[in-house]
Amino acid sequence: MTTAAKPKAGLEDTVATSSAICYLDGDRGVLAYCGYDIHDLARHATFEEVCYLLWHRRLPTRAELGDLQSQLAAGRTLPEPIIRLMRSLPPGNGMDLLRTLTSALNHYDPDAADQSPAANYRKAVRLTAQIGSLVATMGRVASGGGPIEPDPVLGHAANFLYMLTGHRPGGLETRAFDVALILHADHELNASTFAARVAAATLTDIHSAIVAAVGTLKGPLHGGANADVMRLLLEIGPEAGVDRAVDFVRARLARKEKIPGFGHRVYHTEDPRATHLRQMSRDLGQRTGQPIWYEMSERIEAFVKGEKKLNANVDFYSASTYHSLGIDTDLFTPIFAVSRISGWTAHVLEQYANNRLIRPRAEYIGPEYPQRYVPVESR
Secondary structure (H helix, E strand, O other), X not given: OOOOOOOOHHHOOOOOOOOOOEEEEOOOOEEEEOOEEHHHHHHHOOHHHHHHHHHHOOOOOHHXXXXXXXXXXXXXXXXXXXXXXXHHOOOOOHHHHHHHHHHHHHHHOOOOOOOOHHHHHHHHHHHHHHHHHHHHHHHHHHOOOOOOOOOOOOOHHHHHHHHHHOOOOOHHHHHHHHHHHHHOOOOOOOHHHHHHHHHHOOOOOXXXXXXXXXXXXXXXXXXXXXXXXXXHHHHHXXXXXXXXXXXXXXXXXXXXXXXXXXXXXXXXXXXXXXHHHHHHHHHHHHHHOOOHHHHHHHHHHHHHHHHHOOXXXXXXXXXXXXXXXXXXXXXXXXXXXXXXXXXXXHHHHHHHHOOXXXXXXXXXXXXXXXXXXXXXXXX
């Protein structure tokens, strides 16, 4: 019994909605936000400009950018009860912590009960500021340090690194993290963004929609690949050298094990985001005096591409980039949310603006209809 055409597994290539936010062409390796090519944005823009672009579909003027920077600065300080809650929760998966704390933020948001477009925009800005502070403070507390207040003079990328490490980052470190945030800001209807839009389509509040996205990102088939890449590099070990890295990967492939950070459901060419992260990994490795992580990654990439015809995706070089910035591997997936919150909120606002409940159908493959009820004593 069927009620519709047979669906594709995982809804692959199924058009589920219209959107003016993100354009992908997997055959040509194109990623664009509101018409702006990701290469252009990665070379010239800041994360704050990209946030404004995603929310407004255009780049800001100098005055508009300054206003947004002020709003983000005002929103970064976390409510004290959130810090106490963070300390009271048992240690565990960073995404579990982020999911719970993101939900709790709703209780302290001055616009929590207001669903007007203006209030939802303010909440989108505030959430973008707060998620960065949450993840930085989570990392700080996990390492035994105390929370650090954000510095209103610093931009979003620099503030995150400062709140995480306690040290004001240099220009290369700040730019590398800024570019990483830009590259991860949006990616059309990926699993977490789709989850956020499905939730928003019920007209639930924006915090609930973002919690749905965070919970979806936690799944290992969506988030976490860059952490797996770094664990692979650490397992090989810097003392082993680049030749050992290739031998290690060759042995894994012989055992039919996947190598994280390769291949993509959309791109049939190189992931355009990997292009920039490869450069950042190399530059940071040289600056920190630990080029081995980039060198190992480069050799592994060449080997896998030759053996399996797979290209590196955004996760592969973001691993060594984040590691070179002194970021703990357990924070890699939560950091994805520090960037993607801009895209998630943009999609939620777009859903609210032209809403229709998202209610697809399923192909029924169960027992034939009609089945007859049999009393329990006769079964």
